Amino acid sequence: MDRYRQFHRRSLEDRDGFWRERAALVDWQTPFTSVLDYSRPPFARWFVGGRLNLCHNAVDRHLAARADRAALVYISTETGQDATYTYRQLHEEVNRCAAILRSLSVGRGDRVLVYMPMIPEAVFAMLACARIGAIHSVVFGGFAAASLATRIDDAKPEVMVTADAGMRGGKPIPYKHLVDDACRLAQHPPKHVLIVDRGLDPAMPRTAGRDLDYAQLRAEHAGAAVACAWLESSEPSYILYTSGTTGNPKGVQRDTGGYAVALVASMRDIFCVAPGETMFTTSDIGWVVGHSYIIYGPLLNGSTTIMYEGLPIRPDPAIWWKIVAEHKAVTMFSSPTAIRVLKKQDPAYMKRHDLGALKYLFLAGEPLDEPTARWAADALGVAIVDNYWQTESGWPILSAQPGVEDTPRKFGSPSFPAAGYDVRLLREDTGEEVGTGEKGVLALVPPLPPGCMSTVWGDDARFVKTYFETFPGKLAYSTFDWATRDEDGYYFVLGRTDDVINVAGHRLGTREIEEAVQAHAGIAEVAVVGVADSLKGQVPVAFAVAKDPARVASPEGIAAMRKEVMDTVDRELGAIARPGAVHFVTLLPKTRSGKLLRRSIQALAEGRDPGDLTTIEDPAALEQIKAALG
Ligand code: AMP
Numbered sequence: 001m002d003r004y005r006q007f008h009r010r011s012l013e014d015r016d017g018f019w020r021e022r023a024a025l026v027d028w029q030t031p032f033t034s035v036l037d038y039s040r041p042p043f044a045r046w047f048v049g050g051r052l053n054l055c056h057n058a059v060d061r062h063l064a065a066r067a068d069r070a071a072l073v074y075i076s077t078e079t080g081q082d083a084t085y086t087y088r089q090l091h092e093e094v095n096r097c098a099a100i101l102r103s104l105s106v107g108r109g110d111r112v113l114v115y116m117p118m119i120p121e122a123v124f125a126m127l128a129c130a131r132i133g134a135i136h137s138v139v140f141g142g143f144a145a146a147s148l149a150t151r152i153d154d155a156k157p158e159v160m161v162t163a164d165a166g167m168r169g170g171k172p173i174p175y176k177h178l179v180d181d182a183c184r185l186a187q188h189p190p191k192h193v194l195i196v197d198r199g200l201d202p203a204m205p206r207t208a209g210r211d212l213d214y215a216q217l218r219a220e221h222a223g224a225a226v227a228c229a230w231l232e233s234s235e236p237s238y239i240l241y242t243s244g245t246t247g248n249p250k251g252v253q254r255d256t257g258g259y260a261v262a263l264v265a266s267m268r269d270i271f272c273v274a275p276g277e278t279m280f281t282t283s284d285i286g287w288v289v290g291h292s293y294i295i296y297g298p299l300l301n302g303s304t305t306i307m308y309e310g311l312p313i314r315p316d317p318a319i320w321w322k323i324v325a326e327h328k329a330v331t332m333f334s335s336p337t338a339i340r341v342l343k344k345q346d347p348a349y350m351k352r353h354d355l356g357a358l359k360y361l362f363l364a365g366e367p368l369d370e371p372t373a374r375w376a377a378d379a380l381g382v383a384i385v386d387n388y389w390q391t392e393s394g395w396p397i398l399s400a401q402p403g404v405e406d407t408p409r410k411f412g413s414p415s416f417p418a419a420g421y422d423v424r425l426l427r428e429d430t431g432e433e434v435g436t437g438e439k440g441v442l443a444l445v446p447p448l449p450p451g452c453m454s455t456v457w458g459d460d461a462r463f464v465k466t467y468f469e470t471f472p473g474k475l476a477y478s479t480f481d482w483a484t485r486d487e488d489g490y491y492f493v494l495g496r497t498d499d500v501i502n503v504a505g506h507r508l509g510t511r512e513i514e515e516a517v518q519a520h521a522g523i524a525e526v527a528v529v530g531v532a533d534s535l536k537g538q539v540p541v542a543f544a545v546a547k548d549p550a551r552v553a554s555p556e557g558i559a560a561m562r563k564e565v566m567d568t569v570d571r572e573l574g575a576i577a578r579p580g581a582v583h584f585v586t587l588l589p590k591t592r593s594g595k596l597l598r599r600s601i602q603a604l605a606e607g608r609d610p611g612d613l614t615t616i617e618d619p620a621a622l623e624q625i626k627a628a629l630g
Pocket of ligand 1: 389
């Protein structure tokens with residue numbers, strides 16, 4: 001392990017030298033004057049004074065060597081549409097889209113909210129924003145109108161880019177309708193909504209003056225050439241909202257230079273994808289994995305990326321492997337939940353195609369259980385690489401780094417810290433480091449490495465308060481995950497320290513779901529906890545108190561109310577947050593100071609001991625939870 005250890009040690013001890021070398025992997029219009037400005041901890045500014053453009057680095061700079069090589073391969077098993085965009089074609093599309101945005105007066109620093117299904121125009125729009133220095137904020141299509149409105153009001157976009165509809169399992173899912181609802185709910189609706197009309201929603205409403213048709217404007221901007229805006233390295237490239245412990249999602253703000261450098265370096269050191277090789281990432285553009293490894297990582301690296309709209313089991317469970325085989329993907333990136341879904345299918349599907357080119361399957365977003373990892377390793381015959389990170393970090397914090405050294409992997413462990421991450425396991429109460437094998441909070445000693453969030457959009461104080469004030473007397477970034485480290489230095493991630501849950505790799509705040517449930521006028525109080533699930537990792541389960549107990553006095557009443565609550569969550573937050581079960585009680589377990597005893601509720605729901613109950617106000621509340629669970 002010497003090579004890895006040396007590599008990682010140097011990234012911390014010779015930070016300037018290490019990152020200066022890595023920075024040579026991207027094009028700078030103006031060279032930076034210093035590698036890091038850390039004069040205002042914990043705020044880190046990387047590659048100070050350097051000017052660059054993400055779109056230039058992801059597209060234009062590859063024209064010289066690989067204009068006619070594939071940049072973006074698009075496959076939709078939902079609509080049957082397939083398309084390959086070479087770097088030259090991608091350049092042309094992005095220029096057109098940039099020209100459209102400019103014609104709508106979008107300029108440097110302005111926000112553009114992207115609410116799109118998995119279609120190439122979403123990539124064009126994101127890169128077009130980067131080209132003109134606008135800040136994109138992609139909102140996952142599974143979020144409902146009210147969540148979208150919250151994000152609109154926080155980001156205050158000039159323009160929104162959307163489509164008439166997405167498709168899932170052969171059924172159209174309306175997008176534009178939700179945008180209309182969100183614009184009605186928002187205080188700062190955008191001036192324009194640019195719509196990619198896929199012909200999936202004939203009933204799509206249009207608002208004259210505000211709504212614009214992408215195809216029409218694209219035709220008007222044929223042959224457009226829009227110059228890249230040269231941004232100072234620390235200028236924001238994008239905002240991506242993520243859930244926390246409050247009802248209000250945080251806008252994770254990313255810089256430009258640090259992100260570009262970290263991502264290209266990660267393509268080489270971690271993902272082992274060379275320029276010209278193909279990577280297939282199955283996430284969605286609305287998540288950080290989609291931003292970093294469907295779009296920016298592969299394109300910044302001059303590789304080919306595959307964008308897939310569809311399910312892993314449709315038309316049959318061999319579809320992903322067919323894509324891998326046809327496009328000779330060398331690295332694939334997916335989630336443990338997706339693999340657990342495939343594990344339920346006939347294993348013959350995994351063997352149907354020639355996966356000779358595939359070397360690695362990276363899995364992230366949630367804990368990777370050993371049976372799933374073993375099954376995937378046997379079924380595919382490739383290395384399975386568990387990697388741990390967060391929306392905030394933008395790229396892996398912990399991972400095996402086969403591009404540096406092919407270190408042995410241990411099941412259940414995402415191996416070791418990536419370059420620049422000074423990882424510590426700290427006691428929550430004292431901030432002291434724990435010993436080998438002891439459980440501590442996974443923390444990072446700042447400065448955070450390049451590529452990590454630079455702040456919370458519009459709220460520096462919230463950035464410091466949320467992430468850097470966990471440990472008494474110690475400035476350290478908290479990941480809010482528990483972990484241990486073994487005698488060989490391998491890390492094991494044990495779950496969140498806060499009330500955030502992880503459903504099929506999607507991070508959701510239980511507080512957010514509680515607020516959504518309470519939007520139902522008949523609910524007085526609710527507790528939502530994450531309960532272990534063999535497929536999705538966790539599912540949210542709600543324990544609610546109805547204002548009128550008579551409404552939930554009969555099985556029919558309970559069923560009706562349950563459906564109403566689930567529909568309310570669908571409407572307020574989106575179907576991804578819908579509780580797997582809603583139980584009715586008349587009392588919630590709380591401490592004498594009124595704090596919900598979520599851990600105890602969760603323990604009961606998972607059939608475990610509820611733990612220390614000395615502070616409980618009324619033990620009858622726990623009996624009710626037990627009875628509700630049957
Ligand atoms: P998100 O920001 O939505 O990507 O969620 C990040 C959270 O997902 C982390 O804080 C962890 O709780 C969890 N997570 C991500 N990757 C892993 C992994 N490889 N093992 C265990 N938990 C993970």
